[in-house]
Amino acid sequence: MTLLQVRNVTRRFGGLTAVDDVSFDVYEGTVKALIGPNGAGKSTLFNALTGFDRPDEGSVVFEGEELVGRKPREVVRVGLARTFQNTQLFEEMTAGENVMVGSQARQRRGFTTAMLRLPNAVAEDREAREDASRLLRLIGIEEWIDVPAADLPAGIRRLVEIARALATRPRLLLLDEPAAGLNATETRELVQTLFRVRDSGITVVIVEHDMGLVMEVSDEIVVLDRGAKIAEGPPRMIQKDPAVIAAYLGGEVDDDV
Amino acid sequence: MNARTLRALAPLIAVALALIVPLAVSDRFLLKVFTFCGINALVVVGLALLFGYAGQVSLGHAAFMGLGAYTSAYCTVELGWPWLLGFVAAGVVAALGGLILAIPSLRLKGYYLAMATLGFGLLMSLAFIQAEPITGGVDGFSGIPFPSIGPVEFRSASSLYWLVWGAVGIAVLVAHNITSLRPGRAMRALHGSELGAQACGVDIVGVKVRTFVVSALMAGLAGALYAGVVGFISPSLFTLTASITFIAMTIVGGTSSLAGPILAAVALTLVQYSDALIPGLPRETAQTIQSYQEDIYGLAIVLIVIFAPRGLAGLWKRRSAGNEAS
Ligand SMILES: Nc1ncnc2c1ncn2[C@@H]1O[C@H](COP(=O)(O)OP(=O)(O)OP(=O)(O)O)[C@@H](O)[C@H]1O
Ligand SMILES: [Mg+2]
Numbered sequence: 001m002t003l004l005q006v007r008n009v010t011r012r013f014g015g016l017t018a019v020d021d022v023s024f025d026v027y028e029g030t031v032k033a034l035i036g037p038n039g040a041g042k043s044t045l046f047n048a049l050t051g052f053d054r055p056d057e058g059s060v061v062f063e064g065e066e067l068v069g070r071k072p073r074e075v076v077r078v079g080l081a082r083t084f085q086n087t088q089l090f091e092e093m094t095a096g097e098n099v100m101v102g103s104q105a106r107q108r109r110g111f112t113t114a115m116l117r118l119p120n121a122v123a124e125d126r127e128a129r130e131d132a133s134r135l136l137r138l139i140g141i142e143e144w145i146d147v148p149a150a151d152l153p154a155g156i157r158r159l160v161e162i163a164r165a166l167a168t169r170p171r172l173l174l175l176d177e178p179a180a181g182l183n184a185t186e187t188r189e190l191v192q193t194l195f196r197v198r199d200s201g202i203t204v205v206i207v208e209h210d211m212g213l214v215m216e217v218s219d220e221i222v223v224l225d226r227g228a229k230i231a232e233g234p235p236r237m238i239q240k241d242p243a244v245i246a247a248y249l250g251g252e253v254d255d256d257v
Numbered sequence: 258m259n260a261r262t263l264r265a266l267a268p269l270i271a272v273a274l275a276l277i278v279p280l281a282v283s284d285r286f287l288l289k290v291f292t293f294c295g296i297n298a299l300v301v302v303g304l305a306l307l308f309g310y311a312g313q314v315s316l317g318h319a320a321f322m323g324l325g326a327y328t329s330a331y332c333t334v335e336l337g338w339p340w341l342l343g344f345v346a347a348g349v350v351a352a353l354g355g356l357i358l359a360i361p362s363l364r365l366k367g368y369y370l371a372m373a374t375l376g377f378g379l380l381m382s383l384a385f386i387q388a389e390p391i392t393g394g395v396d397g398f399s400g401i402p403f404p405s406i407g408p409v410e411f412r413s414a415s416s417l418y419w420l421v422w423g424a425v426g427i428a429v430l431v432a433h434n435i436t437s438l439r440p441g442r443a444m445r446a447l448h449g450s451e452l453g454a455q456a457c458g459v460d461i462v463g464v465k466v467r468t469f470v471v472s473a474l475m476a477g478l479a480g481a482l483y484a485g486v487v488g489f490i491s492p493s494l495f496t497l498t499a500s501i502t503f504i505a506m507t508i509v510g511g512t513s514s515l516a517g518p519i520l521a522a523v524a525l526t527l528v529q530y531s532d533a534l535i536p537g538l539p540r541e542t543a544q545t546i547q548s549y550q551e552d553i554y555g556l557a558i559v560l561i562v563i564f565a566p567r568g569l570a571g572l573w574k575r576r577s578a579g580n581e582a583s
Contacts, residue, residue: 050456052452052455071455072455072456072458073455073458073459073460073461076456076457076458077458081456082456083456084452084453084456088450088452088453088456089449089450089453090445090446090448090449090450090453090454091449091450092445092448092449092512092513093442093445093446093449097442097445100442101442101443101446101453101454101457101459102457104439104442104443104457104458104459105457105458106458107439109438109439110439110440110463110467111435111440111467111471114434114435114438114439114440114441115431115434115435116434117434117438121438121439122438124438124439125437125438125439128439149449161453164453164457165456167457168457168458
């Protein structure tokens with residue numbers, strides 16, 4: 001079943017077309033990778049999908065709902081959560097508190113109930129706390145729960161941001177370069193985490209430069225080059241695609257390669 | 258006693274100490290000084306929410322205090338309203354002011370927000386002078402009645418002290434509830450990363466507006482209390498200098514804390530009244546200290562920013578974290 005339909009999305013910055021008429025589908029329960037050289041438009045596309053940026057043209061439909069024009073906070077409430085290429089953690093808050101903020105996407109109690117410390121506000125708080133420790137345990141980093149984000153190693157920071165996104169209870173998780181800054185062991189753990197996330201029924205879209213990881217986790221790959229989609233298909237086909245090879249080598253296809 | 262029990266007991270000890278002050282202090286002027294400490298603490302609790310938690314600077318908070326003070330004075334003296342009603346009106350008017358100031362905060366950050374709030378503060382302090390029919394202009398507003406709630410009138414120094422610190426207690430309770438639950442985390446998240454907060458579904462517009470309103474409300478109520486305690490207000494009380502004093506107290510107190518800013522509010526208020534505090538202090542010495550008051554505040558900020566960027570609260574947290582680790 002199609003969970004997300006991206007149709008003819010275009011985003012221009014002045015004379016530069018950062019995303020050029022891109023269309024693809026994401027099927028429920030799969031992992032889709034979005035790859036391409038630096039500056040290909042991957043992060044720009046992510047922003048367009050999640051309400052952080054408005055595409056000039058095109059539509060993004062999630063389960064029949066149009067997302068273009070929605071605010072980020074509305075998009076996350078519909079069920080799309082994301083992480084950032086430059087991690088956007090709350091530095092003075094602990095790992096656990098960071099993840100608790102993720103729960104706010106599905107909570108409803110506001111200022112007044114909190115001010116009066118009404119029982120449902122307290123209950124919601126306890127729920128968020130339990131959720132945070134459960135998610136950090138799921139990802140295998142529960143020992144960092146009380147450490148301020150500013151003091152976390154780079155690899156753990158990426159994982160905390162994933163846990164925080166999961167706390168919003170998404171149907172679709174969008175990860176922008178989750179393996180950047182991770183060492184080999186941490187990357188192995190990330191792969192396991194991704195499989196666990198997928199097996200729990202969450203669909204994943206991942207932007208990543210680590211080709212080993214991409215080939216291992218993804219069911220399908222979309223390749224962008226200078227804003228345009230140049231290929232789409234399962235990993236083994238993409239590996240052999242002449243246009244993809246050309247884009248990555250930055251030149252003409254050479255039959256000997 | 259380990260750090261955790263100490264931390265749990267600290268608020269109770271603080272409340273007990275605050276309550277018994279009027280029993281231990283017989284000097285009426287000194288008691289009034291401690292009452293002023295409470296009024297400033299009330300402003301600073303609101304500013305701690307806005308600045309220390311949500312990271313939104315305000316260099317115009319004295320304006321909210323002024324709005325509250327003049328509203329309460331006008332309602333009680335000119336309109337003959339009961340004090341409590343004027344007190345509520347003061348809160349409402351100041352909160353509306355906060356709502357107005359929240360609008361630039363939605364678009365501006367950092368220095369630009371500082372400038373916008375500073376402009377608001379200057380504008381209001383001019384308005385207090387210009388709106389003579391309501392405010393009494395430069396001469397000020399006098400003859401403001403003592404606070405009263407129904408038949409109970411707060412006339413004596415100790416009853417005024419309890420009234421003010423009672424209000425501080427309620428404000429702290431409300432602020433603590435906000436900060437320890439979901440809105441407080443949303444505020445700190447906003448402070449940490451607006452992008453990250455949005456990605457978590459935080460309504461950043463809503464959080465900013467609500468925080469500005471609550472913060473302005475507390476300053477307005479503090480203004481109304483001041484008017485009732487002193488009986489006289491004038492525009493010179495609600496100037497840029499006062500706003501900077503409040504932000505100084507908040508910075509010295511530290512981010513993400515209520516206790517730190519309250520402590521700083523009390524300490525820095527006492528600097529203004531060194532003569533009352535230290536009996537036998539020669540008049541000239543007291544005057545010297547007072548004339549250097551702003552320099553002392555400035556120095557306090559510089560020292561804190563250099564040596565303890567998270568303020569008094571940061572020092573305390575680091576120490577107790579160290580204790581728990583050992
Ligand atoms: N806000 C902006 N204003 C102007 N140009 C932009 C803006 N955001 C991105 N660009 C440009 O759009 C192009 C695509 O950038 P984008 O960040 O989407 O690439 P990317 O595929 O994520 O690259 P990387 O792998 O380096 O992260 C780049 O040329 C970039 O300079
Ligand atoms: Mg990118």
